[in-house]
Amino acid sequence: MEPTLQTLDAITLCGVARTFTGATRHQIPDLWMEAVPKIFALEGRQGDTTYGACIGMNTKEGDDYGFVYMAAVEVGPTAAEVEGMTTVVAPAGRYAVYTFDDHISKFSEFVDAVWRDLFPTSGLTRRSAPDFERYDERWDPETGMGPVDYFIPVE
Secondary structure (H helix, E strand, O other): OOOEEEEEOOEEEEEEEEEEEOOOHHHHHHHHHHHHHHHHOOOOEEEEEEEEEEEEEOOOOHHHOEEEEEEEEEEOOOOOOOOOOEEEEEOOEEEEEEEEOOOHHHHHHHHHHHHHHHHHHOOOOEOOOOEEEEEOOOOEOOOOEOOEEEEEEEO
16 A cells, blocks of 8 residues: 655644553543543634544554554644643644555554555655544544544655
8 A cells, every 4th residue: 555645734733642552552442532522622623523643652662662642633723722631733744644444443453554564665754743643524433434544744
């Protein structure tokens, strides 16, 4: 699977963030359950698209790696900080986009395949910025089905 390349404007994301490891990443759906009521109640929310963003990563190997993941929505760039929520900017620039189209229970396997097999052979160079998945109008949270686009910032 070859990625498509997209150039995006900066987007400001606000949501609930937690640190996970390879051993605890199966708990990400619990984060979404906690976050959805909060992120859809945010003042200044822009649209109904939701985002899962990896906003921090350590460099340990194997299942000992850790990452900060947030369930978020887009807000305006001047949105006020909200206590208990995290705000980050996904900067403008080029992104390699891989599209997942299966049941969401298989999404972590898809991300593993992207980083293990697909991105390393793409010839692209990652740049320092959050990578994120975007759940737009094609996504059906009731069935867990629908395309999800996974964005990796590239040079």
